[in-house]
Amino acid sequence: MKPVRALAALLLTVVKLGAAIPVVTESKIRSLSMSDLKQQLSNLDDELNQLSSLSLLSGIGSVGYRSQTHKSPTVTEWVQIDLDKEASIDQIVLVPALWRDTKSGFRADGFPRKFKILAGTAGDTVGKVVASFGCTTQLLPRIAPVVVSCPGTVASWVRVETMEMSPRAWDGKYILQLSEILIFNGEDNIALRSPVHSSSPAEGARAPGWNTRYLVDGFLPYLMDAAQGQQSVAFVSQLGIGDHPSLSIDLGESLPLDRIHFHTTDLSDTVPQAMPDNFGVPRKMVLEGANHPDFSDAVQLMEYHVKSIYDTGPIIMRRFPVTSCRYVRLIAVEPFINSMDGASGTQIGAAEIELFSAGHNVALGRAAQGHFTADRPERSFSALTDGRNLYGKILTVKDWMNELSRRHDLETERPLIAMELDRRYASQKTNLNQLAWLTALLSAGIVFIILFGRNIRMRHVAGIRERLAADLHDELGANLHTIGLLSDLAAGARESSEESDTLYRRIRSETERSGIAVRHCSDMLSAKGLFTDLLSDMQRASNRIMAKLEHEISIDGEEHIKTLSPRTRADLFLFYKECLVNITRHSGATKYMTELKATAENIHLKICDNGRGLDSSDKGGVPPSLKRRAKLLGAKVTVENPPAGGTCIELNLRTRKWGFTQHRRP
Numbered sequence: 001m002k003p004v005r006a007l008a009a010l011l012l013t014v015v016k017l018g019a020a021i022p023v024v025t026e027s028k029i030r031s032l033s034m035s036d037l038k039q040q041l042s043n044l045d046d047e048l049n050q051l052s053s054l055s056l057l058s059g060i061g062s063v064g065y066r067s068q069t070h071k072s073p074t075v076t077e078w079v080q081i082d083l084d085k086e087a088s089i090d091q092i093v094l095v096p097a098l099w100r101d102t103k104s105g106f107r108a109d110g111f112p113r114k115f116k117i118l119a120g121t122a123g124d125t126v127g128k129v130v131a132s133f134g135c136t137t138q139l140l141p142r143i144a145p146v147v148v149s150c151p152g153t154v155a156s157w158v159r160v161e162t163m164e165m166s167p168r169a170w171d172g173k174y175i176l177q178l179s180e181i182l183i184f185n186g187e188d189n190i191a192l193r194s195p196v197h198s199s200s201p202a203e204g205a206r207a208p209g210w211n212t213r214y215l216v217d218g219f220l221p222y223l224m225d226a227a228q229g230q231q232s233v234a235f236v237s238q239l240g241i242g243d244h245p246s247l248s249i250d251l252g253e254s255l256p257l258d259r260i261h262f263h264t265t266d267l268s269d270t271v272p273q274a275m276p277d278n279f280g281v282p283r284k285m286v287l288e289g290a291n292h293p294d295f296s297d298a299v300q301l302m303e304y305h306v307k308s309i310y311d312t313g314p315i316i317m318r319r320f321p322v323t324s325c326r327y328v329r330l331i332a333v334e335p336f337i338n339s340m341d342g343a344s345g346t347q348i349g350a351a352e353i354e355l356f357s358a359g360h361n362v363a364l365g366r367a368a369q370g371h372f373t374a375d376r377p378e379r380s381f382s383a384l385t386d387g388r389n390l391y392g393k394i395l396t397v398k399d400w401m402n403e404l405s406r407r408h409d410l411e412t413e414r415p416l417i418a419m420e421l422d423r424r425y426a427s428q429k430t431n432l433n434q435l436a437w438l439t440a441l442l443s444a445g446i447v448f449i450i451l452f453g454r455n456i457r458m459r460h461v462a463g464i465r466e467r468l469a470a471d472l473h474d475e476l477g478a479n480l481h482t483i484g485l486l487s488d489l490a491a492g493a494r495e496s497s498e499e500s501d502t503l504y505r506r507i508r509s510e511t512e513r514s515g516i517a518v519r520h521c522s523d524m525l526s527a528k529g530l531f532t533d534l535l536s537d538m539q540r541a542s543n544r545i546m547a548k549l550e551h552e553i554s555i556d557g558e559e560h561i562k563t564l565s566p567r568t569r570a571d572l573f574l575f576y577k578e579c580l581v582n583i584t585r586h587s588g589a590t591k592y593m594t595e596l597k598a599t600a601e602n603i604h605l606k607i608c609d610n611g612r613g614l615d616s617s618d619k620g621g622v623p624p625s626l627k628r629r630a631k632l633l634g635a636k637v638t639v640e641n642p643p644a645g646g647t648c649i650e651l652n653l654r655t656r657k658w659g660f661t662q663h664r665r666p
Contacts, residue, residue, distance in 0.1 A: 029420050037424070041417050044410050051410070052395065052403040054144060055225035056098070056106060059267075059277040062214035062310040063221075064097045064179035066110065066207065068200040070165065073113070077176040078161040081216060082195045086121055086156040087185050092131070093401045094146045094160065095180035098221050099169045106143050107169075110177025113140075114163035117148060119155035127159065140166075144408030145401045158183055158191070177210075179221050187359035187396050188259065191216045192319050209310060219313030224263075224400055229393030232351070234265045235383045236280055239338060240345035241372040246331040249353065249368045249385065254291050254326045259356040260302060261397075262316040262330075265349035266390035275340075278312045280349025282332035287318075289325030299323055317397075328355055328363070347375075351389045359396075361387070534561055534569040538576055542594070545580040550591035557598030564603075564655070568633065572605065572653075575629040575637075579607045579649050582623060587611025587647060603635075603653040613641040 032040065067077040099109030114134055120127025130150040133139065139146055160181065165174040183191035196212040237245065265280040267273050287302040288295060302320045306312055330353065335346040348370075355363040368384040387394050395403070535555055542551055555561070561569070576594070583589055589611030597604045614621065622630075622639050626649065630637035635653035642648055 026416060026420070029416050034421075034424055037417055037421050041414070041421065044414055044417065048407065048410050048414075050227050051407045052227060052400055053225040053391075054404055054407060055223040055391070056143070057221050057223055057314060059273065060309050061209070061277065061313050062211070062217055062219050063207075063209040064095075064177065065196070065198065065212055065215040066097070066210040067176040067198065069168065069171075069173035069175050071174065073165045073167075073174045074163070075165070075174070076162055077165065077199050078159050079176070079178070079181070079196060079198045079212065079215060080157055080159040081181060081183065081191050082157045082197065083155070083183070083190055084194065086154060087190055089119065089153040089155055089158070089183055089185060089190075090149065090151045091184040091398065092117060092148045092150060092158060093180075093182040093184070093398075093405075094148070094178060095182070095220055095401075096142065096145070097177040097179045098143055101169065104141075107141050108143060109169045110175045111140060111142075111166060112160075112162040112164065112176060113166045116161055116163065117150075118159045118161060119150070119153050119157070120159075121154065121156045127155070127157070134163075142408050144404045147402055147405040178215060180217075180219070181215055182397065182401065184398050187398050188319075188356075189218070189317070189397055192218050192317055208308075211310075214310065217311075217313075218315065218317035220315075222400075222404065223314055223391070224389060224394060225391040226393045226395050226400075226403075229388050231390055231392060232383050232386050232388035233378050234263075234280075234349055234351035234390065235368075235381060236265060236349035236375040236379045237347050237370065238373050238375050239343060239347050241335070241348065241370075242346060243335070244331055244333060245335055245346065245348050245370065245372060246329050247348070247350075247353070247368060247370045247381075247384065248327060248329040249355070249363050249366050250293070251326050251328065251355070251362055251366055254324050255357040255362050256322045256324045257289060257301065257320075257328070257355055257357050257362070258322045259317070259319045260287055261352070261354040261356070261361075262304075262318075263350060263352040263354070263389060263394065264312070264314055264316065266351050269390075278306070278309075278336065279338075280336050280347060281306070281312055281316070282336055282348060283334035284332075286331045286333055287320075288329045288331065289323050290327045290329070291325055293327055295327060295329055298329070299325070301325075301328075315397075349375075349379075350384055352387070352394055353384050354394070534564075534573055537573050538594070538596075541573070541577050541580060545577070545584060546592065549584070549589065551593065552591075553594040553596075555596045555598075557596075560598035560600060560655075561596070561603075568653075568655075571629060571633045572603070572651075575626065575633065575651060576605065576607070578623075578625050578629060582626075583607070583609045583611065583647075587613075589646060601654060601656040603651075603655060605651040605653075606648060608642070608646060608648040610646040613645060613647050614639065 029037070065079055067079075070077075094111075096108035096111045098106050101107050112133075116129050116132040118127040119130050130153050131148045158181070160178070162176050165176055167173060168175045168177070181191055182189045193213075194216050196215050198212050201212075262281075264278070265275075267275050267277070267279065282304075284303070284305045286300055287304075288298040289301050290296070290298040301323055302318045304316060304318060332346075332348050335348055338345055338347045353363060353368065354361040363385050364387045366385050368381045370381065374380055535558065539553065542553060564572070580592075583592055587609050589609035592607060592609035595604075595606040595608075622637050626637055626639075630651060633651075633653055635651050637652075638650050640648050640650075
């Protein structure tokens with residue numbers, strides 16, 4: 001949670017000289033984890049629900065200060081507030097002048113792009129910079145106040161000076177505009193109704209809502225709309241309460257008072273309003289303080305006089321010299337006259353009356369009374385001191401400004417966090433879709449591998465069966481055929497005992513070889529005495545199988561033959577043996593010829609006889625047993641009848657394929 005707390009603290013920080021108010025950047029947000037972003041968004045929403053809303057004032061009233069217009073943004077304009085005495089300052093608040101944009105809604109108008117705030121004491125005309133903003137792109141757009149902290153600053157004057165102005169919305173001319181400047185010493189706005197000087201006169205003649213005095217009149221472009229507390233309906237008196245009606249409050253004890261906030265009657269929230277802005281506000285009223293309940297020792301604390309429509313607003317704030325008193329009386333010297341809807345008569349109304357002593361509202365919860373009754377039962381005198389208005393709890397002006405500024409910061413940050421979360425959710429969704437596709441592909445791959453593996457195993461089993469059948473056929477068939485031939489020869493050689501003995505020994509040898517082949521029928525390569533030497537085996541097979549047929553055998557490239565794998569040599573031998581058996585069985589030949597040529601890339605075996613050749617129906621056909629053996633070898637076999645007669649069988653085996661060696665001993 002440390003990154004979240006650090007991010008929240010960052011928004012509250014106000015950097016002083018040479019820096020702007022820091023905001024959370026996209027890179028900072030992107031550095032947070034998904035859980036931190038969710039937690040930050042949740043914390044942000046929780047905090048927003050506890051902050052005042054930016055409810056804007058309607059109707060007619062003073063706007064603020066407007067300088068002369070310029071063609072260049074770099075012309076220096078300034079406004080300076082002279083305090084009545086040297087004081088400690090901890091916070092300065094700049095409230096922007098607002099403009100209703102037809103496309104984007106309300107926005108700050110004429111708020112400087114680059115500016116600095118200076119403070120100084122009497123006799124110091126230069127002062128020192130307490131805050132400087134080199135670029136307000138982090139501040140704008142906004143309608144909320146800008147809060148600048150400057151604890152420990154002691155000054156008797158404060159100046160806001162532009163380094164670069166922004167263009168006015170409706171004509172694009174460069175100008176300095178501000179609605180209000182508040183300077184706080186604790187909870188007290190010491191800038192209220194102080195003298196104001198400026199580098200250029202305000203455009204009061206052509207625009208009466210703009211004047212230097214309106215910069216510190218306490219009238220803000222907002223309604224106090226706190227998120228806390230229950231609603232309270234404002235007090236409104238009955239109609240016709242006399243020429244000098246008054247309201248009094250008993251504070252319970254004598255307290256030093258220095259300020260009053262008169263909250264005017266909350267107007268109807270309908271559009272348009274059903275009541276005028278100054279409803280219930282006396283044209284002239286006097287605030288008196290006393291320590292005797294009959295006000296025999298009354299002292300005038302403050303006088304308020306409405307000279308124009310710009311002298312009233314939602315909260316009428318007035319400061320006065322510190323005076324100790326217990327009883328306070330507000331006298332309507334010139335009460336409001338209600339002449340609406342055919343009725344006519346004096347009337348007074350207020351949402352709250354706050355009396356301050358050392359920054360605290362000491363009228364809160366105290367009993368208020370008058371010599372008249374309320375307009376209706378729900379509009380009681382207690383509403384004047386219950387600390388609530390139509391929206392909820394009444395805040396101190398300082399807390400109110402800070403909450404509005406904080407809301408702006410959070411509402412600026414929230415879309416960035418939400419956008420980053422949306423981006424990450426979209427990325428997760430994409431990754432999840434890709435994972436789903438990958439899972440499907442992997443599942444299909446697994447099924448394919450299983451089926452492919454099963455097919456390979458089945459082919460392997462079929463190959464084993466085929467090789468087993470081929471080996472038994474080619475080895476045992478040839479041996480049995482040889483035994484038969486030797487038996488025939490032995491029967492014809494009865495008169496020669498020596499020749500008979502030789503034939504019987506050969507029969508015995510073939511019988512033993514056949515027995516070995518049978519015992520190792522699953523893997524004849526493991527049988528000792530079989531396929532030990534290809535060339536010798538071929539010579540012996542010729543002598544055994546072909547009996548007394550005349551034959552020639554020539555071998556070229558013996559060194560390459562020795563490098564062949566045992567399986568290849570065995571298959572070559574069995575192929576050769578099957579060819580000899582076919583010659584003795586079917587050809588009727590009297591002689592044959594064997595030619596074996598071996599190179600590093602190829603084995604060529606050719607067997608020719610002078611027999612009757614193939615029948616016309618079998619011309620060009622390869623006996624199945626030879627096809628099978630050639631397939632096991634991976635070789636090509638052809639059979640043809642030469643013009644001179646007989647049959648020629650040719651086997652071509654490539655021992656080197658695709659750039660690497662095959663059929664070679666590993």
